[in-house]
Amino acid sequence: EVQLLESGGGLVQTGGSLRLSCAASGFTFSSCAMDWVRQAPGKGLEWVSAISGSGHSTHYADSVKGRFTISRDNSKNTLYLQVNSLRADDTAVYYCAKEGAVSYYMDVWGKGTTVTVSS
Amino acid sequence: SYVLTQPPSVSVAPGKTARITCGGNNIGSESVHWYRQKPGQAPVLVISYDSDRPSGIPERFSGSNSGNTATLTISRVEAGDEADYYCQVWDTSSDHRVFGGGTKLTVL
Numbered sequence A: 001e002v003q004l005l006e007s008g009g010g011l012v013q014t015g016g017s018l019r020l021s022c023a024a025s026g027f028t029f030s031s032c033a034m035d036w037v038r039q040a041p042g043k044g045l046e047w048v049s050a051i052s053g054s055g056h057s058t059h060y061a062d063s064v065k066g067r068f069t070i071s072r073d074n075s076k077n078t079l080y081l082q083v084n085s086l087r088a089d090d091t092a093v094y095y096c097a098k099e100g101a102v103s104y105y106m107d108v109w110g111k112g113t114t115v116t117v118s119s
Numbered sequence B: 001s002y003v004l005t006q007p008p009s010v011s012v013a014p015g016k017t018a019r020i021t022c023g024g025n026n027i028g029s030e031s032v033h034w035y036r037q038k039p040g041q042a043p044v045l046v047i048s049y050d051s052d053r054p055s056g057i058p059e060r061f062s063g064s065n066s067g068n069t070a071t072l073t074i075s076r077v078e079a080g081d082e083a084d085y086y087c088q089v090w091d092t093s094s095d096h097r098v099f100g101g102g103t104k105l106t107v108l
Helices: none
Strands: A003-007 A010-013 A018-025 A034-039 A045-051 A058-060 A068-073 A078-083 A092-099 A106-109 A113-118 B009-012 B018-023 B033-037 B044-047 B061-066 B069-074 B083-091 B096-099 B103-107
Touching (some): A018 A092, A034 A078, A034 B096, A058 A068
Parallel strands (some): B009 B103
Antiparallel strands (some): A018 A078, A068 A078
16 A cells, blocks of 8 residues: 655744655655645645656745755655745645656645644 | 636535536646545545546546636535545646645535
């Protein structure tokens, strides 16, 4: 069974940092692009970042570019999101998602980890 | 960047057909994917590549895409279909994944 399990969320002050992790199992991790998608309280889904299976190609939403860094360790089947210079509007549930075989859509999602940024 | 427009809400009686639209500039030339999200849960893929249903998704769910509008159709709507639905495309010009604003489906 394909599973994604996020961790690393928490309460952090404005300007602070966190490292989110997503442990993957049940599929060939290195073969799949992965994404981070977030959802602010009461709001819709917002795509944050994507990384290719090899890790050589990364993409970011304009709202997080320069502050967030996506990475992966294929030997550990784990996806990461380093979030720096956090702002109040970064408060959200952060989901990791596996992309489909031909990529560009998310066929499996984790349950999410919550990041709360407080002043 | 590419913008996807969804109606904020759609209401339908049980047993009837719900249609949720997703508008975008020449969206018919893009591949559209749809997700269902129930309260307190993670999103679930219900349609990929305009009209493909993943395993486990009922045949009542179908999709179409033409011109400037993609449509998710749910036939014989049940109370359990009540959820938020999101469309998504890949913006080839920026390599960004883009979501619509979401539509809340209410079963009357």
